[in-house]
Amino acid sequence: MTVPAETAEAAPVKRREQRESVVxxxxxxxxxxxQLTGMQFTTESALAGNDIGTLPDFPAEIRAPAGTLAGxxxxxxxxxxxxxYTPGDNPDVLVAMNPAAxxxxxxxxxxxxxxxxxxxxxxxxxxxKAGYATNPLEDGSLSKYQVIVVDMTGMTLKVLEDLKxxxxxxxxxxxxxxxxxxxxLYARPIEPTLKWIQDKFKKTPELVEANARVLKAGYxxxxxxxxFAIQYEVKPARxxxxxxxxxxxxxxxALGLLAAAEKAGLPLxxxxxxxxxxxxxxxxxxxxxxxxxxxxxxxxxIAGVCSALGAAFGGxxxxxxxxxxxxxxKQEAINLAVMVELPLIICNxxxxxxxxxxxxxxxxxxxxxxxxxxxxxxxxxVLAAATPSDCFAMAYxxxxxxxxxxxxxxxLSDGYLANGAEPWNIPRFExxxxxxxxxxxxxxxxxxxxxxxxxxARPWVRPGTPGLEHRIGGIEKEDVTGHISYAPANHxxxxxxxxxxxxxxxxxxxxxxxxxDQAGDLLVVGWGSTYGAIAAAVDEVRARGKKVSQVHLxxxxxxxxxxxxxxxxxxxxxxxxxNLGQLLTILRATYLVDAVGLNKIQGQPFKVSEMTGExxxxxxx
Amino acid sequence: MSDTxxxxxxxxxxxxxxxxxxxxxxxxxxxxxxxxxxVQKVMPELGLPREKFVFISGIGCSSRFPYYxxxxxxxxxxxxxxxxxxxxxxxxxxxxxxxxxGDGDGLSIGGNHLIHALRRNVGIKILLFxxxxxxxxxxxxxxxxxxxxxxxxxxxxxxxxxxxxxxxAMGVDATFVARTxxxxxxxxxxxxxxxxxxxxxxxxxxxxxxxIFNDGAWEPLTDKAxxxxxxxxxxxxxxxxxxxxRDKGVRLGSDGRLQxxxxxxxxxxxxxxxxxxxxxxxxxxxxxxxNPTPIGVFHATTRPTYEDAMGRQLEAARQRSGVGxxxxxxxxxxTWVVQ
Numbered sequence: 001m002t003v004p005a006e007t008a009e010a011a012p013v014k015r016r017e018q019r020e021s022v023v024x025x026x027x028x029x030x031x032x033x034x035q036l037t038g039m040q041f042t043t044e045s046a047l048a049g050n051d052i053g054t055l056p057d058f059p060a061e062i063r064a065p066a067g068t069l070a071g072x073x074x075x076x077x078x079x080x081x082x083x084x085y086t087p088g089d090n091p092d093v094l095v096a097m098n099p100a101a102x103x104x105x106x107x108x109x110x111x112x113x114x115x116x117x118x119x120x121x122x123x124x125x126x127x128x129k130a131g132y133a134t135n136p137l138e139d140g141s142l143s144k145y146q147v148i149v150v151d152m153t154g155m156t157l158k159v160l161e162d163l164k165x166x167x168x169x170x171x172x173x174x175x176x177x178x179x180x181x182x183x184x185l186y187a188r189p190i191e192p193t194l195k196w197i198q199d200k201f202k203k204t205p206e207l208v209e210a211n212a213r214v215l216k217a218g219y220x221x222x223x224x225x226x227x228f229a230i231q232y233e234v235k236p237a238r239x240x241x242x243x244x245x246x247x248x249x250x251x252x253x254a255l256g257l258l259a260a261a262e263k264a265g266l267p268l269x270x271x272x273x274x275x276x277x278x279x280x281x282x283x284x285x286x287x288x289x290x291x292x293x294x295x296x297x298x299x300x301x302i303a304g305v306c307s308a309l310g311a312a313f314g315g316x317x318x319x320x321x322x323x324x325x326x327x328x329x330k331q332e333a334i335n336l337a338v339m340v341e342l343p344l345i346i347c348n349x350x351x352x353x354x355x356x357x358x359x360x361x362x363x364x365x366x367x368x369x370x371x372x373x374x375x376x377x378x379x380x381x382v383l384a385a386a387t388p389s390d391c392f393a394m395a396y397x398x399x400x401x402x403x404x405x406x407x408x409x410x411x412l413s414d415g416y417l418a419n420g421a422e423p424w425n426i427p428r429f430e431x432x433x434x435x436x437x438x439x440x441x442x443x444x445x446x447x448x449x450x451x452x453x454x455x456x457a458r459p460w461v462r463p464g465t466p467g468l469e470h471r472i473g474g475i476e477k478e479d480v481t482g483h484i485s486y487a488p489a490n491h492x493x494x495x496x497x498x499x500x501x502x503x504x505x506x507x508x509x510x511x512x513x514x515x516x517d518q519a520g521d522l523l524v525v526g527w528g529s530t531y532g533a534i535a536a537a538v539d540e541v542r543a544r545g546k547k548v549s550q551v552h553l554x555x556x557x558x559x560x561x562x563x564x565x566x567x568x569x570x571x572x573x574x575x576x577x578x579n580l581g582q583l584l585t586i587l588r589a590t591y592l593v594d595a596v597g598l599n600k601i602q603g604q605p606f607k608v609s610e611m612t613g614e615x616x617x618x619x620x621x
Numbered sequence: 622m623s624d625t626x627x628x629x630x631x632x633x634x635x636x637x638x639x640x641x642x643x644x645x646x647x648x649x650x651x652x653x654x655x656x657x658x659x660v661q662k663v664m665p666e667l668g669l670p671r672e673k674f675v676f677i678s679g680i681g682c683s684s685r686f687p688y689y690x691x692x693x694x695x696x697x698x699x700x701x702x703x704x705x706x707x708x709x710x711x712x713x714x715x716x717x718x719x720x721x722x723g724d725g726d727g728l729s730i731g732g733n734h735l736i737h738a739l740r741r742n743v744g745i746k747i748l749l750f751x752x753x754x755x756x757x758x759x760x761x762x763x764x765x766x767x768x769x770x771x772x773x774x775x776x777x778x779x780x781x782x783x784x785x786x787x788x789x790a791m792g793v794d795a796t797f798v799a800r801t802x803x804x805x806x807x808x809x810x811x812x813x814x815x816x817x818x819x820x821x822x823x824x825x826x827x828x829x830x831x832x833i834f835n836d837g838a839w840e841p842l843t844d845k846a847x848x849x850x851x852x853x854x855x856x857x858x859x860x861x862x863x864x865x866x867r868d869k870g871v872r873l874g875s876d877g878r879l880q881x882x883x884x885x886x887x888x889x890x891x892x893x894x895x896x897x898x899x900x901x902x903x904x905x906x907x908x909x910x911x912n913p914t915p916i917g918v919f920h921a922t923t924r925p926t927y928e929d930a931m932g933r934q935l936e937a938a939r940q941r942s943g944v945g946x947x948x949x950x951x952x953x954x955x956t957w958v959v960q
Binding site: 043047049192239240242243244245246258259262267269273289290291292293294296298299300302303306307308309310311312313314315316332333336340377396427429453461463464465466467468469470471472473474482483491499540542577 | 641643647670673675677680687688690691692693694695696697701705706707708709710711712713715716733734737803815852879904919931935937938939942943944947948950951952953955956957958959960
């Protein structure tokens, strides 16, 4: 279906075509501003009413040598008039600012897809760095794509001629040319970006002028050039009513922690050490000082968690944030928190490992570490967010559980959720569930390890409370009194009590939602950031009449009490994970089900097609 | 006037208020007993309610200390007490937070936390019991053991060059650095009082005897017959004179180094250095003086504490942006409404 476009006077008449969904990937040198371009295009798309999913993909090196394959930075966005679950498998459009970006990304572009390249970036030097003997834009090797070559750098410099900017500064504006051009191509409003430029560069008015000019130049170029005959339109998606904003997983997680602390009426104390991809939580919480948030950049990972535990002892919401390698360092202190039974929130924004691994790439291979990674029997609740905006809900619930049960809680996110963005239906603070806190002040009948009969939680006492002076520590405690005890029977009793307490968290887990039928041929069970790819795949396969359902776990320890019954209602259970089968092992051990795994360990999220392929293979095989 | 203040204060505390019902389990004859006794004696005199004191320790013999103090206490993990104490003090500046550590806990496994807490000037009081040996693990050398020391893990003698704890604290710009001795009850009490009164982070090295694994480690400094000649008492504003007959002193030589000299033969008291605990450079030189061994306050200065600086930042943010409004924060940036 086509609609006539509204046209400017001088512009040629262009056709406007509808698209249901578009996947676009911006790729360039890590200094080319591709992340920024992608994020602005995301904002424009969200304001146009589309549902969206994003995937930034950047190198571990801050500035790899310009023009090299190692320095390629990309940002993929899926915007749609339908519900979006993932950033999309293969892009419909690839914007490549140089040959290295082309080389790294071209094999993902859909056949017939649009390749938009910056002519200036494809000079002899850059071609050589990317390993091209001839210019692929000219040698016919890209014939299965619609190749559109635009001299973005040249035109950028031209529109800035009179501004007397250095060549270097001026050419760095070229990403706004690509943004303007793509904005026109998909009929996105550029006003939000113009406003953003005003804000971002308000201290340097010449950059406001330069970037705004280049953005508009790109937009108008799309309108007037004959290279583009069609403008595409993606209608707004049907989304639940509400006020929305875009949110990344890390941002949502920070907001969830803050909201929970505010709800509990306690100060939030973050003890953290910078690590990719968790650092943005530290950055974000550092901006909330007017909420009374303490952010302490510690000397190391261990001090990060220890300071948070010290603050928890003092009556604050103690939080530490890190990624797998940092969590490994924190485990002894987490174990201390298990022993002293204080609330503590440990956020692991997982990345590819082991060791330094793939710092900027995603993986979900720290589930064993979270559940089993401490010495001795050391149980604690483990939660995992499913989508960027779900990081808010799970961070909030992690705080609630930690306080209610007086226990450390590990919250798992990952690099894909952390940096990926999606629209967030903004809640009203007043409508969030209460987080009651009861500091003990009554001296009569006080014992540090006298447990609440329902939750098995011990009392939380703030130092400074008269008459309740007491000592806690890592040595085994006598039941009730909390005195040091090496008595054999007491140790077993306390070990079992700690386990029972964590098991009791199951009573707080909501009934497990099943996407699809309650019973059937195949159940796909996932956790963490695979949610979107699984949901999209299950929908797709169900549309073909298959009896496939999805369960996505957000509570991994303890597991939901109804999970065993659900698993048994399906002939086959498939567990896709970005690891070698960690949840799979746990499900098999816990429920004695013959579940099978689908495992991808490439630092990249699952594609929907990989998921549907495996589901169909299992159904047919 | 001062009588009035005392009269309206809380009920007077005594040593017994700071004693717990737990059996003290250090080896008989351990220097820790004396330290515990002096701490329990001084705490009630400081005018702070008992519930405001928190003792945090790591792992080691000394780290059992909190169990014997009837205050709030936290026996944590090896080396990490300064980090726990930092989190507590930053978020609860109203508390008097004390760290009890040893030469292994504080300078080996926990060295990193110790130096960072001191350089930040977190207002925590660190008592480091230095017995130059690992006691709880039954007798391995420690990072303060002397070169060549024969222990279970160094049968042929240690080849590890030791830390000088005072120099470590000086090296990271600690604002209060002192040394005392387990058996010098009065001196220890005096240092504890000064430690409490110091407005900021404090580092106290307490020379302590392990009578099981390193007996007599500090004997020349504690032996009644020798100590007048081996110990130099540092007192602010007083000359650095020592010796049984007060006939020896420390002066600054023309080569810029400290010299130990005998008084008489043309050397007069006016040639002897007068201790100035505010003088960082001299304190650093004194830290390296071994014979005699200085005890007392090496250095005391003031610098904003970490918790005050952070508290002020939070307050300034509230002044600037108003008390945080969660709904406003949720709705920050570009938002859109779906009907």
